[in-house]
Amino acid sequence: MFSYKWSKTAFVAGDRLLDFLNTVDFSGRAGNHNRLTSYSSVVEWSLAAAIIDSAEAQAISLIAANAPFQAKQALIDLVQWRETVYQVFSAVSQKHEPSPEEWRIIEVSIQYAISSASLKRNDIGIAHWVAVSNGLTTIPQRLALGLHELLASDLVAKIKQCEGCTWLFIDTSKNHRRRWCSMATCGNRAKAQRHYQLKAALE
Ligand SMILES: [Zn+2]
Secondary structure, three states: OOOOOOOHHHOOOOOHHHHHHOOEOOOOOOHHHEOOOOHHHHHHHHHHOOOOOHHHHHHHHHHHHHOHHHHHHHHHHHHHHHHHHHHHHHHHHOOOOOOHHHHHHHHHHHHHHHHOOEEEEOOOOOEEEEOOOOHHHHHHHHHHHHHHHHHOOHHHHHEEEOOOOOOEEEOOOOOOOOOOOOHHHHHHHHHHHHHHHHHHHHO
């Protein structure tokens, strides 16, 4: 099966959870636009995103290969969760209230992730919830903990949606006027379109 190759162009959001929400192509979200087309693509993305290390990637891939039905269901659940989280952040980026139903879904996913996580202190004594390696639940659990950290941080106020596609990013630009997920893709497409329209108007 075709598997998308994750390069640094897939990690432009400034936050790993938002990068995960951006695992779709530029023209839409559902069906053909989804880049997480198999459980191995989830593992490959998570490895490229440093959500898991290579030993965990190998272990999870083996479990997925031995339990294809569970892996397929885990993929379906994860993509569905991604779309719910996307709807929440899409609303947040437009300064709207997320829908109570979608908010409840993400609340439950965070509660579930924390219920089996460990509270660890880092080098400077700040505590974080850390998910231990636990097969097919490792990646969704780490993503839900990442979602919790993002929602609890002041970066939430800086989340924007690209004007050319559905990708989300944290606008850390000085003047807060970043418009595109990436200049190399949506920024250039918009520039080319403006150029074409100008040319057409002059002819
Ligand atoms: Zn874009």
